[in-house]
Amino acid sequence: MVENLSKTESLRQSLRIFGESTGYELFQYTGIPVDCVASLLQYDVAQGLIVKGWKGKRRSYQLALGSPKKVKKYHRDPASYRNAVPVLVESIERRFIYIAVQATELEKNDDFFEAIKLWMKAAGLAALDINADYCRRRANYCQAAVDRGWSNLNNGGTA
Structure with missing residues (x-):
């Protein structure tokens, strides 16, 4: 059977x-x-x-050898985090992304003069070399745009 x-x-x-x-x-x-x-x-x-x-x-x-043991899972005590004060920590990575997005928006609005400053600031905050290189290249592009007079004159461009 x-x-x-x-x-x-x-x-x-x-x-x-x-x-x-x-x-x-x-x-x-x-x-x-x-x-x-x-x-x-x-x-x-x-x-x-x-x-x-x-x-x-x-x-x-x-x-398993021997008697089986129940694996204990860790559970947070509700009292340990119930009264915790939320702390807003602005990480470098978030600031990098935020500044890079701002620089991109300035480029879209033809404000290359201000975008140069933000791209250089973002390059200083970049965690990866490839990101820092990209930011420097964008800053160089913005500088070339300012030199050619492409920058929006109303936003402080020097063309």
């Missing part, structure tokens, strides 16, 4: 028989698709019945 097992139970049995196995090995033993193995074993991992590990670059699963 053939025993009818659930998918999770067949994964557990193959881990009992073969020991530590990767998702692909469990697929070969049971026929359960590799992308379903992790979700089927998730409850057992949370209960401490199965331990996750690594075999080279691949995730492996193994039955």
Whole structure:
């Protein structure tokens, strides 16, 4: 008589028989698709019945030794953050984006003279070299536009 097992139970049995196995090995033993193995074993991992590990670059699963322990999840105490004062911290990355957007808007309005200042300020705040180079190139373009007289005279351009 053939025993009818659930998918999770067949994964557990193959881990009992073969020991530590990767998702692909469990697929070969049971026929359960590799992308379903992790979700089927998730409850057992949370209960401490199965331990996750690594075999080279691949995730492996193994039955836990000893008595299963419930994995404790950290929950914030409501009192610890209920009375916390919100602090607005303006990060450098946000300021960079904000200033770059302002410079772009000035360019669209043909105010190249003011855009030069903002592009140089954004270049100083850029975290990546490629962003700093881009800002300097935009500032050079704006300078060339001012030199050619393209700047809007009403907004302080010197053309």
